[in-house]
Amino acid sequence: MTRKELVEQIFAKKSFLCVGLDTDLNKIPPFLLNEPDPVVAFNKQIIDATAPYCVAYKPNMAFYESMGVKGIAAFESTVEYLKENYPHHFIIADAKRGDIGNTSAMYARTFFDEYDVDALTVAPYMGQDSVTPFLNYEGKWVILLALTSNAGSMDFQMTKNEEGVRLFERVLAKGLEWGTTDNLMFVVGATRGSLIGDVRKVAPNSFLLVPGVGAQGGSLEEVCKYGMIKDCGLLVNSSRGIIYASSEDDFAEASAAKAKALQEQMAKELEKL
Numbered sequence: 001m002t003r004k005e006l007v008e009q010i011f012a013k014k015s016f017l018c019v020g021l022d023t024d025l026n027k028i029p030p031f032l033l034n035e036p037d038p039v040v041a042f043n044k045q046i047i048d049a050t051a052p053y054c055v056a057y058k059p060n061m062a063f064y065e066s067m068g069v070k071g072i073a074a075f076e077s078t079v080e081y082l083k084e085n086y087p088h089h090f091i092i093a094d095a096k097r098g099d100i101g102n103t104s105a106m107y108a109r110t111f112f113d114e115y116d117v118d119a120l121t122v123a124p125y126m127g128q129d130s131v132t133p134f135l136n137y138e139g140k141w142v143i144l145l146a147l148t149s150n151a152g153s154m155d156f157q158m159t160k161n162e163e164g165v166r167l168f169e170r171v172l173a174k175g176l177e178w179g180t181t182d183n184l185m186f187v188v189g190a191t192r193g194s195l196i197g198d199v200r201k202v203a204p205n206s207f208l209l210v211p212g213v214g215a216q217g218g219s220l221e222e223v224c225k226y227g228m229i230k231d232c233g234l235l236v237n238s239s240r241g242i243i244y245a246s247s248e249d250d251f252a253e254a255s256a257a258k259a260k261a262l263q264e265q266m267a268k269e270l271e272k273l
Helices: 003-013 030-034 038-053 061-065 068-085 101-114 128-136 151-155 167-178 195-202 220-227 251-271
Strands: 017-021 056-059 090-097 119-122 141-147 184-188 208-210 234-238
Touching: 003 251, 017 038, 017 090, 017 251, 030 038, 038 068, 038 251, 056 061, 056 068, 056 234, 061 068, 061 090, 068 090, 090 101, 090 141, 101 119, 101 128, 119 128, 128 141, 128 167, 141 167, 141 195, 167 184, 167 195, 184 195, 195 208, 195 220, 208 220, 220 234, 220 251, 234 251
Parallel strands: 017 056, 017 234, 056 090, 090 119, 119 141, 141 184, 184 208, 208 234
Antiparallel strands: none
């Protein structure tokens, strides 16, 4: 999916919502455990319920890999279901890969050739040769970790060099040397608030994938205040707050209600542009 196509979907649906498919067998409604593949059964109902209100889905690979071969099969089935039934939705594999060049090339082959997702989250710590193999795929996106919302992010991301430039700012600047605003996004946590404004000083035109709205307490209004640009430039992710809105028979309807509420807020923010 190109940037133009993504932006068209955002304005057509009046939504920049990404639904995180962090599917945990210990959290899905118990009655689904009787299904041949409980994860796929859960994901399909969540997708069907929320698709009208979002433009993207983000399966978190850790939740699938933790189940071994069955989990990987469930991930593949989920991606296939999305591509067959909702081809205009952007699919992000949240895998946070990144290693020496030849290893990154294999990761890129896995997710872009084998699984054929639209985007992959990538860790930049090992530098250029660990990132550029992912950028060699036409029509695919790298989403580079830049400023995350976890407590431990303060250990490295906020440290400054001799010129006073923080590490996350160096990641943003370097990333834009490797890729473009048409194939590279950045992960920026919603709970970082006004720091999103500092991100925009370095990456004024880049799309940002923003996790942390909902269960993690991030403010959609604050994210938009500091991060929204003329073509939106945001994909705001909500995972637990949507998919686990209910553990009863009405779980799909409850997830739809949560997604719709966020979409309605997003529509108001887009009207301000």
